[in-house]
Amino acid sequence: MSLVSVRDVHKYFGDLHVLKGIDLDIKAGEVVSIIGRSGSGKSTLLRCMNGLESYDQGAIILDGMEVSTDEFQVRKLSQSVGMVFQSFNLFPHLTVGENIMLAPTLIKKTSKAEAKKLAQEVLEKVGLGDKFGQYPEKLSGGQQQRVAIARSLAMKPKVLLCDEITSALDPELVGDVLKVLEQLAAEGMTLVLVTHEMNFARDVGDRVVFMHQGKVHETGDAKTVLADPQTPELRQFIGAVL
Amino acid sequence: MSQFTDWDILRNLLLAARWTILLSLLAFAGGSIVGLLLTFMRISRRKPLIWVTRIYIEIFQGTPLLMQLFIAFFGLGLLGIDVSAWTAAALALTLFSSAFLSDIWRGCVESLPKGQWEASRCLGLNYLQTMRYIILPQALRIAIPPTVGFSVQIVKGTALASIIGFVELTKAGTMLNNATFEPFKVFAMVALIYFLLCYPLSRASQYLEEKLNVAGKRA
Numbered sequence: 001m002s003l004v005s006v007r008d009v010h011k012y013f014g015d016l017h018v019l020k021g022i023d024l025d026i027k028a029g030e031v032v033s034i035i036g037r038s039g040s041g042k043s044t045l046l047r048c049m050n051g052l053e054s055y056d057q058g059a060i061i062l063d064g065m066e067v068s069t070d071e072f073q074v075r076k077l078s079q080s081v082g083m084v085f086q087s088f089n090l091f092p093h094l095t096v097g098e099n100i101m102l103a104p105t106l107i108k109k110t111s112k113a114e115a116k117k118l119a120q121e122v123l124e125k126v127g128l129g130d131k132f133g134q135y136p137e138k139l140s141g142g143q144q145q146r147v148a149i150a151r152s153l154a155m156k157p158k159v160l161l162c163d164e165i166t167s168a169l170d171p172e173l174v175g176d177v178l179k180v181l182e183q184l185a186a187e188g189m190t191l192v193l194v195t196h197e198m199n200f201a202r203d204v205g206d207r208v209v210f211m212h213q214g215k216v217h218e219t220g221d222a223k224t225v226l227a228d229p230q231t232p233e234l235r236q237f238i239g240a241v242l
Numbered sequence: 243m244s245q246f247t248d249w250d251i252l253r254n255l256l257l258a259a260r261w262t263i264l265l266s267l268l269a270f271a272g273g274s275i276v277g278l279l280l281t282f283m284r285i286s287r288r289k290p291l292i293w294v295t296r297i298y299i300e301i302f303q304g305t306p307l308l309m310q311l312f313i314a315f316f317g318l319g320l321l322g323i324d325v326s327a328w329t330a331a332a333l334a335l336t337l338f339s340s341a342f343l344s345d346i347w348r349g350c351v352e353s354l355p356k357g358q359w360e361a362s363r364c365l366g367l368n369y370l371q372t373m374r375y376i377i378l379p380q381a382l383r384i385a386i387p388p389t390v391g392f393s394v395q396i397v398k399g400t401a402l403a404s405i406i407g408f409v410e411l412t413k414a415g416t417m418l419n420n421a422t423f424e425p426f427k428v429f430a431m432v433a434l435i436y437f438l439l440c441y442p443l444s445r446a447s448q449y450l451e452e453k454l455n456v457a458g459k460r461a
Binding site for chain 1: 355358361363364367369375380383
C-alpha cells in the first residue's frame with residue numbers, strides 16, 4: 001500500500017484550473033521529485049498533500065488519513081507529514097533549539113528534557129549540533145534551512161515535503177542542504193520534493209514526476225526519464241534547465 | 243481683580259496638568275483594553291466579529307474626536323443619562339483610542355509573514371497555540387513603538403475635553419487667560435507643558451523603534 005495516494009485531484013484558484021486530475025502514488029521510502037515550469041501546479045500539489053491548500057475534487061490519502069484543510073485533521077496529519085519551505089519560515093523570536101522543541105512539547109507532550117535531547121539529536125543529524133542556542137538570523141541561509149529540516153524531523157514524520165527548499169539559497173550553500181536530504185533518503189525517509197535540482201533528482205531521486213499545465217505529463221524512474229524524455233514538453237524543459 | 247504672578251499662572255497650570263495626565267492614562271488604559279478586545283475580534287476568523295470591529299473602527303476614525311466628545315457629553319444627557327464632563331471625556335477618549343490602537347495592532351499581526359502561520363500549521367499547532375507562541379510575541383515587539391507614538395495623540399486629544407468644560411490643562415489655560423489677559427504668556431506655558439509631556443513619549447517611541455529593530459531581530 002502506498003504511503004501517499006493522490007486520486008484524480010482537481011483544484012481551482014477562482015476560474016483558474018490549476019490541478020486537472022492528478023493521480024500519484026508514493027511508496028514508503030521513495031524519493032519523488034516533482035519538476036515542471038512555474039505555474040505548472042507542482043507547489044500547489046505539494047501543498048495539497050498536507051492540507052495547507054484545499055482541493056476541489058478527488059481524494060488524497062496520506063498514511064491512511066484523508067487529507068483536508070480542517071484544523072483538526074491538519075493537526076493529526078502533522079504527526080505523519082513534515083514540510084520544509086523555500087523561505088525556511090523559522091520562528092525568529094525563538095532560538096534554534098526552541099524552534100525545534102516547540103512542536104514536540106506542545107503537540108506530542110514530550111517532556112522538556114526529552115525534547116531537548118531530541119532537538120540536539122536532530123541538529124547533529126543536519127550537522128548543526130553547535131547551534132542550539134543561536135537565533136536563526138545569526139545563521140546562513142543554508143544553516144537556517146537545515147534547522148528547518150531538523151525542526152520537521154523532530155516530529156518524526158513519515159513523509160517530508162520539500163517545497164523548492166534550495167531555491168532561495170546562495171549556490172555555494174545548496175550542497176549542504178542537499179547532502180542532508182541525501183542522507184535522509186539513504187536512511188529510508190520518504191521525500192517528496194518540488195525542485196529544480198535536476199542532478200539531485202537524477203542521482204538521489206527514485207522517481208520524477210513532470211508536471212505540465214496542471215497534469216502529470218510524464219513520470220517514471222528518475223534516471224530513465226531524465227536521460228530519455230518521451231514527450232517534447234519534458235525534453236524542452238530539461239533542455240531549458242540544464 | 244486679583245493679581246496673578248507668573249508663578250501663580252504656572253502653578254495653576256501644573257495643577258490642571260495633573261488632570262490631563264490622569265485623563266491620558268485612563269484613555270490609554272481603557273483604550274488598550276477595548277482595543278485588545280477589538281484586535282482579537284478583528285483577527286479571529288469569524289466574519290460577523292470582523293464586520294462589527296470594522297464598522298466600529300471606521301466610525302471612530304472617520305469622525306472628529308470633538309464630535310465624539312459632544313455625543314458622549316450632550317447625547318447621553320439627552321437620553322436621560324447624566325454624565326459628568328470627566329466621565330464623558332474618559333469614555334470618548336477611551337473609545338477613540340481603542341479604534342486607533344486596535345488598528346495599529348491588527349496591522350502588526352498582519353505584517354508577519356504568512357510563512358509563520360504555515361510553518362506553525364505544518365507542525366500541528368492550532369490557532370490559539372500559533373497566536374500564543376508564534377504570532378503575538380513577534381507582533382508585540384513590532385507594536386511597541388507605534389503604540390507609544392500614539393500615546394502622544396491621546397495626550398494632545400485630551401485638550402478637546404476642555405470644550406465640554408472639563409478643567410484640564412487647556413481649560414485652565416483659557417480660564418487663566420480670561421483672568422490675566424495675557425494670552426501669549428499663558429498659552430505659551432500651556433504649550434510648553436504639553437510639549438514636556440509629549441516629547442519624552444515621542445523620543446521613547448523613536449528609541450524603541452531603533453532598539454527593537456536592531457536587537458529585535460536577534461531576540
